[in-house]
Amino acid sequence: MQPTTGAPSPSATRRPTVKDVARVAGVGVGTVSRVLNAEGKVSADSRSRVTAAIDELGYVRDTAARELRRGASASVGLLVEDVADPFYSQLHRAVESALDRHDLTVLAASSGGSSSQVRRIVDGLAARRVEGLVVTMPMDADESRLASMQRDGVHVVFVDRPALTFEADSVLTDSRRGARMGIEHLLARGHRRIAVLLDDARNFTSGERLAGVLDAIDAAGLARDAVEVSQAAPDVEAVAARLASLLAGEEPPTAIFSGNNRTTVATLRATRALGVRLDVVGFDDLELADLLDPPLTVVAQDASAIGAIASQLLVDRLDGHDGPARRRLVDPVLIVRAP
Amino acid sequence: MQPTTGAPSPSATRRPTVKDVARVAGVGVGTVSRVLNAEGKVSADSRSRVTAAIDELGYVRDTAARELRRGASASVGLLVEDVADPFYSQLHRAVESALDRHDLTVLAASSGGSSSQVRRIVDGLAARRVEGLVVTMPMDADESRLASMQRDGVHVVFVDRPALTFEADSVLTDSRRGARMGIEHLLARGHRRIAVLLDDARNFTSGERLAGVLDAIDAAGLARDAVEVSQAAPDVEAVAARLASLLAGEEPPTAIFSGNNRTTVATLRATRALGVRLDVVGFDDLELADLLDPPLTVVAQDASAIGAIASQLLVDRLDGHDGPARRRLVDPVLIVRAP
DNA sequence: GCGGGAGGTGGAATCGATTCCACCTCGGAC
DNA sequence: GTCCGAGGTGGAATCGATTCCACCTCCCGC
Numbered sequence: 001m002q003p004t005t006g007a008p009s010p011s012a013t014r015r016p017t018v019k020d021v022a023r024v025a026g027v028g029v030g031t032v033s034r035v036l037n038a039e040g041k042v043s044a045d046s047r048s049r050v051t052a053a054i055d056e057l058g059y060v061r062d063t064a065a066r067e068l069r070r071g072a073s074a075s076v077g078l079l080v081e082d083v084a085d086p087f088y089s090q091l092h093r094a095v096e097s098a099l100d101r102h103d104l105t106v107l108a109a110s111s112g113g114s115s116s117q118v119r120r121i122v123d124g125l126a127a128r129r130v131e132g133l134v135v136t137m138p139m140d141a142d143e144s145r146l147a148s149m150q151r152d153g154v155h156v157v158f159v160d161r162p163a164l165t166f167e168a169d170s171v172l173t174d175s176r177r178g179a180r181m182g183i184e185h186l187l188a189r190g191h192r193r194i195a196v197l198l199d200d201a202r203n204f205t206s207g208e209r210l211a212g213v214l215d216a217i218d219a220a221g222l223a224r225d226a227v228e229v230s231q232a233a234p235d236v237e238a239v240a241a242r243l244a245s246l247l248a249g250e251e252p253p254t255a256i257f258s259g260n261n262r263t264t265v266a267t268l269r270a271t272r273a274l275g276v277r278l279d280v281v282g283f284d285d286l287e288l289a290d291l292l293d294p295p296l297t298v299v300a301q302d303a304s305a306i307g308a309i310a311s312q313l314l315v316d317r318l319d320g321h322d323g324p325a326r327r328r329l330v331d332p333v334l335i336v337r338a339p
Numbered sequence: 340m341q342p343t344t345g346a347p348s349p350s351a352t353r354r355p356t357v358k359d360v361a362r363v364a365g366v367g368v369g370t371v372s373r374v375l376n377a378e379g380k381v382s383a384d385s386r387s388r389v390t391a392a393i394d395e396l397g398y399v400r401d402t403a404a405r406e407l408r409r410g411a412s413a414s415v416g417l418l419v420e421d422v423a424d425p426f427y428s429q430l431h432r433a434v435e436s437a438l439d440r441h442d443l444t445v446l447a448a449s450s451g452g453s454s455s456q457v458r459r460i461v462d463g464l465a466a467r468r469v470e471g472l473v474v475t476m477p478m479d480a481d482e483s484r485l486a487s488m489q490r491d492g493v494h495v496v497f498v499d500r501p502a503l504t505f506e507a508d509s510v511l512t513d514s515r516r517g518a519r520m521g522i523e524h525l526l527a528r529g530h531r532r533i534a535v536l537l538d539d540a541r542n543f544t545s546g547e548r549l550a551g552v553l554d555a556i557d558a559a560g561l562a563r564d565a566v567e568v569s570q571a572a573p574d575v576e577a578v579a580a581r582l583a584s585l586l587a588g589e590e591p592p593t594a595i596f597s598g599n600n601r602t603t604v605a606t607l608r609a610t611r612a613l614g615v616r617l618d619v620v621g622f623d624d625l626e627l628a629d630l631l632d633p634p635l636t637v638v639a640q641d642a643s644a645i646g647a648i649a650s651q652l653l654v655d656r657l658d659g660h661d662g663p664a665r666r667r668l669v670d671p672v673l674i675v676r677a678p
Numbered sequence: 679g680c681g682g683g684a685g686g687t688g689g690a691a692t693c694g695a696t697t698c699c700a701c702c703t704c705g706g707a708c
Numbered sequence: 709g710t711c712c713g714a715g716g717t718g719g720a721a722t723c724g725a726t727t728c729c730a731c732c733t734c735c736c737g738c
Contacts, residue, residue, distance in 0.1 A: 015491070017724055028688035033726055041685055058487075063466045064412065065724035067403035068693050083447075084432035086425065093423035096449055105463065108422075108447055110435055124444065127402045148397075152354070268630050288625060291607050293632045356694055367718035372696055380715055404694035407723050680738090687732080693725095702717075708710090 016057040025053035036061060067129060075105040076132035076314060077125035079118065082110045087261070087284065087303045088136070091159065094307025095134055102315055104131070115141045122146065126154075132314045134307075136160040139202050155317035157310045161204035167325040169317070171310045175205045175283075178299040178332035179212025180219075182257050182281040183227070185297060185334060187220050189279060191255040194227045195246050197239060197267060198259035201231040209259050209283065228253060239266035240273065247276060255279040261286065268292070285335060295337035305330050355396040364392035375400060406468065414444040415471035415653060416464035418457065421449045426600070426623065426642045427475070430498065433646025434473055441654055443470070454480045461485065465493075471653045473646075475499040478541050494656035496649045500543035506664040508656070510649045514544045514622075517638040517671035518551025519558075521596050521620040522566070524636065524673060526559050528618060530594040533566045534585050536578060536606060537598035540570040548598050548622065567592060573601035579609040586615060594618040600625070607631070624674060634676035644669050 018036075022029045027046050034040040035050040042050075053059070067073045078095055080088040096106045107130065109121045118141045125133065126145070132155040135146065139161070147166040150156045156163070158170040186194055196213050199206040210229060217226055230242055246253055256271075256278055258264040264282030271278055277294065285300035309328050357375075361368045366385050373379040374389040381389075392398070406412045417434055419427040435445045446469065448460045457480045464472065465484070471494040474485065478500070486505040489495045495502070497509040525533055535552050538545040549568060556565055569581055585592055595610075595617055597603040603621030610617055616633065624639035648667050 018726090019724080022688090029725080030688060030727080031686085034687090037726080041687090043686065046686080060462060060466045062407070062468070062724055063463075064403045064406035064468065065693090066726075068401070068407050068695090069724080069726045071693070073403065082432060083422070083435065084425075084428045086423075086428075089423045089425075089428035089431075092428075093421060093449060096422065105446070106448075107444070109445075110432060123399060124402075127399045129401070129403065265627070268627070272630060286627060288604065288607070288627045288631065291611060291631055292627065357696090358694080361718090368695080369697080369718060370716085373717090376696080380717090382716065385716080401694055404723090405696075407725090408694080408696045410723070681736105683734105683736090685732105685734085688730090690727100690729095692727080695723095697720100697722080699720095700718090702715105704715085705713100707712090 016059045018059075018061070020057055021050060021053045021059050024057060025049040071129065072131055073105075073129045074103060075107055075128065075130050076134065077121075077128075077130045078106050078108040079111060079121055079125070079133065079135040079137070080108065081113050081136060081138070083108055084110075087301065090303035091307040091310075094304040095311050098308050098311035099315070102318075111138065111141075113138045118142075119145065122149075130154060131318060133157070134159060134310050134314065139164075139204060155314050157313050159306055159310050162327065163325075169310075169313045169326045169328075171306050171313065171328045171330065173205075173301045173306065173332050174329040175208035175332070176212035176215065177329075178283060178301070178334075179209040179257070179259070180216040181212075181332070181334045182283065182297075182299045183213050183216035184220070185336065186255045186257060186279060186281055187216065187222075187226075189255070191253075191279060192222070192226055193251055193253045193255075195243070195253035195256045196227050196229040196259070197242065197256065197263045198229065198231045199263070200233045206231055206259060213257065227257075234260055234262035234266060236266040236269065239263055240270040243267065243270045244274060247274065253278070255281070258282040260284055264296070264298075268296070283332075289335075290337050297337050298335050299332045300335050301332050302330055355398045357398075357400070359396055360389060360392045360398050363396060364388040410468065411470055412444075412468045413442060414446055414467065414469050415473065416460075416467075416469045417445050417447040418450060418460055418464070418472065418474040418476070419447070420452050420475060420477070422447055423449075426640065429642035430646040430649075433643040434650050437647050437650035438654070441657075450477065450480075452477045457481075458484065461488075469493060470657060472496070473498060473649050473653065478503075478543060494653050496652050498645055498649050501666065502664075508649075508652045508665045508667075510645050510652065510667045510669065512544075512640040512645065512671050513668040514547035514671070515551035515554065516668075517622060517640070517673075518548035518596070518598070519555040520551075520671070520673045521622065521636075521638045522552050522555035523559070524675065525594045525596060525618060525620055526555065526561075526565075528594070530592075530618060531561070531565055532590055532592045532594075534582070534592035534595045535566050535568040535598070536581065536595065536602045537568065537570045538602065539572050545570055545598060552596065566596075573599055573605060575605040575608065578602055578605035579612065582606065582609045583613060586613065592617070594620070597621045599623055603635070603637075607635070622671075628674075629676050636673070636675050636677070638671045639674050640671050641669055 018029045018032045022032045031042060031046050032050050034042045035047050083089055083092060092108050099106055111117045122145050126149055134157050136159050143163060143165045146156050156168045158168055162170040198209055213227055217224055232238055256267055258267045261284040267280055281297045283299045285298045289296040289298055357368045357371045361371045370385050371389050373381045374386050417431060422428055422431060431447050438445055450456045461484050465488055473496050475498050482502060482504045485495050495507045497507055501509040537548055552566055556563055571577055595606055597606045600623040606619060619635055621635060621637045624637045628635040628637055
């Protein structure tokens with residue numbers, strides 16, 4: 001009954017396309033496209049009529065159609081373990097603001113450390129034809145998909161750990177150096193029995209940090225048993241148990257070097273619960289660390305710098321840079337908060 | 340010279356399309372599509388040949404083409420002030436994991452509180468044809484674009500503050516109640532001179548929290564001058580100056596209620612610097628609050644719950660729910676950490 | 679006067695997945 | 709034997725922006 005030409009309800013109006021814009025502006029679609037993309041020659045007259053038509057119709061160009069035709073998407077994927085983790089969320093922000101300047105959209109996703117999630121996310125990003133990828137991967141995740149995307153022209157930058165099975169740019173905190181700085185600080189304060197609590201040994205950074213700890217000990221000409229190293233997942237109860245047993249030992253440590261954020265927090269809670277006051281140096285800064293009693297000295301990583309540098313490497317590649325894989329080390333900073 | 344039929348280099352091989360899959364599987368493209376989308380009738384035989392062909396070719400379906408044809412994108416936008424802010428990053432994570440279960444991709448972006456960025460981001464999300472939007476906006480940002488997207492069938496959920504100029508679902512912490520709880524806690528501890536440091540008065544939550552503060556005072560039958568309220572941007576120096584002047588006054592406050600995260604941190608630093616010990620209650624929890632001296636009592640917001648509920652409201656709408664705008668209040672929790 | 683380059687322009691073909699319609703083949707009901 | 713519906717299937721048309729080619733008009737140089 002309702003004739004198809006009847007006045008459509010406002011919400012039913014099809015959204016305008018380039019064709020509509022062309023019609024209203026009295027030009028061809030080619031000209032509209034040239035205006036939209038600010039390329040090719042367009043007379044000032046045509047240009048102004050097109051922009052007027054765009055405003056009049058409230059035209060927004062459809063990203064899907066553009067991407068389909070272009071075969072690429074003006075976006076880059078950011079794969080992290082958890083977007084809510086302060087380290088990664090700062091990284092995210094830095095990447096976002098660096099790439100925003102190049103009109104690239106960031107598609108961020110959390111893997112939760114699960115390899116199957118990693119696969120799903122990477123496939124999804126490939127399906128979206130991202131132009132680049134900034135990734136942190138669990139150690140056991142399969143990198144082959146990333147390698148094949150790289151061969152297909154997608155620029156890949158690893159952060160927090162390097163690629164293991166193929167050549168790719170990477171940006172890492174110099175963990176080894178940071179750990180060394182932390183231990184040297186404790187040694188300088190006179191400690192000779194230091195408990196070192198590191199992350200799971202399968203973790204790349206954990207190995208680096210262990211090496212840095214040993215560097216410090218060796219450089220000081222001390223015996224390796226000046227440090228008591230544990231490598232385990234940063235679990236609150238496990239850390240507490242470990243600390244309790246260390247402190248109950250014959251030669252209890254007088255200081256603790258904690259290899260990551262969560263272990264540091266667990267350590268602080270545990271020492272508080274045990275009623276002991278020990279010098280603690282943690283890897284990764286914590287908000288309020290300066291207000292603790294005793295204040296917490298840390299080796300701080302600069303997540304924003306890592307994100308900015310990773311973005312820069314990516315943008316270089318997108319701009320045509322075609323050298324071998326680069327590795328950038330970002331210096332950690334020792335923030336001494338002595339009591 | 341090089342014949343066009345010559346063996347292409349591996350990286351030059353065009354990526355396979357449904358057509359290729361169809362050819363290899365010996366079926367039509369319609370059948371391939373039916374398999375990919377698990378809809379319509381397909382014989383077991385065809386199905387297995389299609390999946391085999393997909394594996395063999397390493398086919399991944401192109402999202403842009405799919406979205407173009409479908410006219411929608413199986414994704415929702417998340418617009419926050421800053422993805423690196425702990426509150427928003429937790430919200431982000433919660434939204435991400437809730438929507439992941441419905442095969443929706445989250446496109447997150449930070450506005451940095453700038454209205455022009457808000458406009459850019461919203462336009463970008465509209466161009467991507469998101470099916471829904473979870474947004475926090477600066478108070479002065481223009482909502483009309485969101486309203487028109489809503490008319491076009493995009494489901495919009497506000498978080499942290501309600502929509503002001505149109506009807507939309509929203510999920511908010513019950514700030515008023517939270518502030519009241521915080522003040523009542525301080526009153527119960529005997530305080531009768533409380534400094535209240537709130538965010539900028541233009542901020543929606545700031546007004547709510549002020550109301551909650553007054554609720555508590557009124558309910559206790561006290562005179563309003565039991566509280567000394569300031570509303571200002573959470574700037575470290577400003578807070579320090581304000582506190583110094585309050586403490587130098589005739590009847591200095593014996594406790595402080597701080598209306599947000601950053602003000603709380605500024606307050607703690609300032610009291611530490613001034614060498615005074617005051618009871619402090621803060622709105623928003625902080626990671627190490629329990630390890631401070633004195634420990635910090637807080638009114639905690641549940642960012643994850645807010646994200647989960649917002650996602651739920653969105654999913655309902657996507658599933659066809661079509662009622663009036665809903666407002667969900669999430670209860671804050673008073674976490675008492677008495678010395 | 680003519681050739682040719684620069685400045686502009688229109689529009690058909692294209693990207694790849696989905697959708698819809700036409701159509702095929704059985705098997706069973708009558 | 710015929711009809712019908714259910715189970716399946718192929719493939720052309722479609723979504724909307726970009727791209728490329730053909731073509732048009734000046735204007736300059738010789």
